[in-house]
Amino acid sequence: MGTGSLHLARADVHHGWDRDRPPLLTVASGAELTVETQDASGGQLGPGSTSASVAELDLERANPVNGPVFVTGARPGDVLQVEILAVEPGRHGWTALIPGFGLLADEFPDPWLHVWELDGGEAVFADGITVPLAPFCGVLGVAPAEAGTHSVLPPRRVGGNLDTRQLGPGSTLYLPIEVEGALFGVGDTHAAQGDGEVCGTAIEASMTVSLRLSVRRDLAIDTPEFDVTRPLERPTAAAAGYHATTGIGPDLMAATRQSVERMIAYLERRHRLSPEAAYALCSVAVDLRISEVVDAPNWVVSAFLPQDLFLAT
Amino acid sequence: MGTGSLHLARADVHHGWDRDRPPLLTVASGAELTVETQDASGGQLGPGSTSASVAELDLERANPVNGPVFVTGARPGDVLQVEILAVEPGRHGWTALIPGFGLLADEFPDPWLHVWELDGGEAVFADGITVPLAPFCGVLGVAPAEAGTHSVLPPRRVGGNLDTRQLGPGSTLYLPIEVEGALFGVGDTHAAQGDGEVCGTAIEASMTVSLRLSVRRDLAIDTPEFDVTRPLERPTAAAAGYHATTGIGPDLMAATRQSVERMIAYLERRHRLSPEAAYALCSVAVDLRISEVVDAPNWVVSAFLPQDLFLAT
Numbered sequence: 001m002g003t004g005s006l007h008l009a010r011a012d013v014h015h016g017w018d019r020d021r022p023p024l025l026t027v028a029s030g031a032e033l034t035v036e037t038q039d040a041s042g043g044q045l046g047p048g049s050t051s052a053s054v055a056e057l058d059l060e061r062a063n064p065v066n067g068p069v070f071v072t073g074a075r076p077g078d079v080l081q082v083e084i085l086a087v088e089p090g091r092h093g094w095t096a097l098i099p100g101f102g103l104l105a106d107e108f109p110d111p112w113l114h115v116w117e118l119d120g121g122e123a124v125f126a127d128g129i130t131v132p133l134a135p136f137c138g139v140l141g142v143a144p145a146e147a148g149t150h151s152v153l154p155p156r157r158v159g160g161n162l163d164t165r166q167l168g169p170g171s172t173l174y175l176p177i178e179v180e181g182a183l184f185g186v187g188d189t190h191a192a193q194g195d196g197e198v199c200g201t202a203i204e205a206s207m208t209v210s211l212r213l214s215v216r217r218d219l220a221i222d223t224p225e226f227d228v229t230r231p232l233e234r235p236t237a238a239a240a241g242y243h244a245t246t247g248i249g250p251d252l253m254a255a256t257r258q259s260v261e262r263m264i265a266y267l268e269r270r271h272r273l274s275p276e277a278a279y280a281l282c283s284v285a286v287d288l289r290i291s292e293v294v295d296a297p298n299w300v301v302s303a304f305l306p307q308d309l310f311l312a313t
Numbered sequence: 314m315g316t317g318s319l320h321l322a323r324a325d326v327h328h329g330w331d332r333d334r335p336p337l338l339t340v341a342s343g344a345e346l347t348v349e350t351q352d353a354s355g356g357q358l359g360p361g362s363t364s365a366s367v368a369e370l371d372l373e374r375a376n377p378v379n380g381p382v383f384v385t386g387a388r389p390g391d392v393l394q395v396e397i398l399a400v401e402p403g404r405h406g407w408t409a410l411i412p413g414f415g416l417l418a419d420e421f422p423d424p425w426l427h428v429w430e431l432d433g434g435e436a437v438f439a440d441g442i443t444v445p446l447a448p449f450c451g452v453l454g455v456a457p458a459e460a461g462t463h464s465v466l467p468p469r470r471v472g473g474n475l476d477t478r479q480l481g482p483g484s485t486l487y488l489p490i491e492v493e494g495a496l497f498g499v500g501d502t503h504a505a506q507g508d509g510e511v512c513g514t515a516i517e518a519s520m521t522v523s524l525r526l527s528v529r530r531d532l533a534i535d536t537p538e539f540d541v542t543r544p545l546e547r548p549t550a551a552a553a554g555y556h557a558t559t560g561i562g563p564d565l566m567a568a569t570r571q572s573v574e575r576m577i578a579y580l581e582r583r584h585r586l587s588p589e590a591a592y593a594l595c596s597v598a599v600d601l602r603i604s605e606v607v608d609a610p611n612w613v614v615s616a617f618l619p620q621d622l623f624l625a626t
Contacts, residue, residue, distance in 0.1 A: 101607065102607050103606050103607055153608055153609065154608050154609065154610055154611040155561050155605070155608055155611050155613055156561060156611065157561060161605075161608045162559070162561075162604065162605070162613055163604060163605035163607075163608060163613065164559070164604040164605065164613055164615055165604070166555075166557065166615070195602045195603055195604055196603045196604070196605060196606050196607075197604075197605045197606070197607050197608075198606065198607065199607070200607040220578075220582065221575070222575060222578075223558065223559045223560065223561055223571060223572075223575055224559045224561070225556065225557060225558050225559065225575065225579065226556075226557050226559075227554060227555070227556055227557075228554050228555040228556075228557065228617075229554040230554075231546060231551035231552075232545075232546050232551065232555070232617075233544060233545050233546035233551065238544035238545065238546065239544075241540060241541050241542040241543075242479075242540070242541040242545070243538065243539075243540055243541075244479065244538060244539050244540075244541065245536065245538050246475070246477070246536045246537045246538065246539075247536065248468050248469060248470060248475075248536055248537070252565035252566050252569065253565050253606075256565065256603060256606055258536060259536075262534070262535060262536055262538065265533075265535075266538065269533065287602065288602065288603040288606070289508045289600065289601065289602055289603070290508055290509045290569060290601035290602070290603065290614070291475065291476060291477040291478070291508055291509070291510075292468070292474075292475070292476035292477065292509060292510045293416050293509050293510070293511065293566075293569055293601070294414065294415055294416055294476070294509075294510050294511065294512070294513040295466055295467050295468055295474045295476060295510075296466065296467065297467055298467040298468050298469065300468055300475055300476065300477055301603070302477055302479070304541075304545075
């Protein structure tokens with residue numbers, strides 16, 4: 001059922017989910033489309049930008065989402081199947097600490113920026129520290145049923161800003177449809193991210209994305225679900241091993257914060273990173289797992305740092 | 314510095330961390346020891362047990378911990394390095410739903426039990442469903458500084474019931490020492506568990522464990538940390554892929570519950586499991602990741618089901 005050259009250009013974006021927004025493209029179920037995404041700053045950050053540029057960000061222009069795409073035949077109660085076929089990064093990316101944003105916003109009040117070169121399959125963070133790339137779409141969603149414009153920042157049961165790093169090539173996402181035509185959108189492409197995206201930004205970059213959209217009426221889901229067909233672990237990470245820190249306590253959020261604080265402390269003492277750089281590295285490369293959530297009253301969250309980041313040292 | 318045949322027998326256990334409990338063994342830093350652990354029921358559940366046996370559990374006998382082990386030279390402020398050398402399961406294990414215990418205790422009020430045969434590297438759960446084994450120690454800890462007897466159920470900054478499934482052979486755990494001699498203990502051995510241990514029990518089994526304990530004075534940690542030297546992902550899981558469900562919302566615990574509820578629903582409809590069996594399978598084989606914890610006000614928790622469990626179907 002692929003219909004060939006369906007395309008959303010870089011300018012084909014919106015900044016809010018809205019069931020009444022006119023679609024920019026109408027496709028049949030089974031159609032393949034290519035999308036030129038913008039980075040999460042909408043082009044405001046890139047080569048030549050500095051921490052000062054972060055302070056000057058116009059947040060009205062942030063988080064552009066390509067779409068809406070109207071999928072013929074999609075009805076409320078159906079499921080939209082989104083096959084992620086390819087996600088190809090542009091040549092540059094950025095990671096920022098944005099004041100007021102992120103898991104440890106209270107501990108990191110100042111703007112900070114790192115600009116990445118993405119020429120190969122990895123990107124240099126600092127002398128001897130390299131982050132392997134694993135591009136995916138941070139935003140994949142459809143319009144909520146509730147009338148009005150809904151912020152693109154939070155994810156919802158209809159998807160949106162899921163920032164789930166396994167949603168790269170080879171994965172298939174299933175989204176509950178709430179409005180006629182689904183009104184699909186995609187954006188916020190990331191060249192690499194850890195589970196958690198703790199500082200609030202990943203390696204943010206514009207990309208070329210290929211997707212196949214299909215309506216499913218044989219599935220019953222309440223929240224997004226997805227299938228992953230590629231390995232979750234890099235061979236180099238498996239070979240090099242991991243260092244893990246933990247957060248332990250009766251509140252999952254506090255335990256999560258503690259696990260990241262301890263990883264930042266580890267990166268400061270072991271790899272002589274600044275706290276800001278350590279926090280940013282956690283966001284792009286450290287994975288948060290819930291180790292146990294049953295041994296009342298204390299839960300354990302573990303943060304896993306892959307040691308292959310440091311193979312160059 | 315290994316000193317040979319240091320050993321804790323199956324009966325060398327306690328049921329509460331206590332700085333004033335007399336040690337059963339004193340070892341030098343660098344010593345290797347072998348430990349015969351009990352299963353978490355202290356032998357109350359095993360072949361021949363039924364759901365009725367779960368209802369009759371004497372919880373006073375649950376969670377036996379081998380120890381205490383006094384490590385010569387260990388002082389408050391030092392770090393105990395625990396190298397996990399080998400963890401060999403016995404021939405049987407069990408997984409139970411224990412009323413009042415577990416992430417979804419309110420939804421699963423009735424006792425339920427599965428007894429596993431552990432003869433090979435995997436264990437059969439049901440027709441066509443097999444769980445690969447990955448044995449580790451659920452409890453690895455030292456005594457808290459605070460006087461009195463402390464429950465063995467919750468983990469703490471000094472470790473204890475961490476139930477962190479990566480603490481198997483090849484891993485090294487670092488624990489903050491709070492009392493003279495550290496007063497190390499080990500137990501609650503699991504033949505397999507998912508990140509989260511959502512129903513509150515894993516594949517619970519007695520085991521033979523080999524460890525090396527060393528005092529470190531060159532480390533600065535506030536909570537347990539660990540190094541992992543073996544791959545986190547099974548080759549069969551990497552090849553077969555995963556199905557993932559999500560929980561999305563402003564409370565991490567509610568999102569965690571939702572991700573597991575959705576996985577139980579998936580296992581019921583896709584693999585025709587009973588809710589109880591699905592919940593237990595999540596506990597032994599499904600991994601919880603924090604996908605994003607920054608897109609206020611909604612966080613995403615993802616539950617990953619490895620598809621290699623079903624290769625036999």
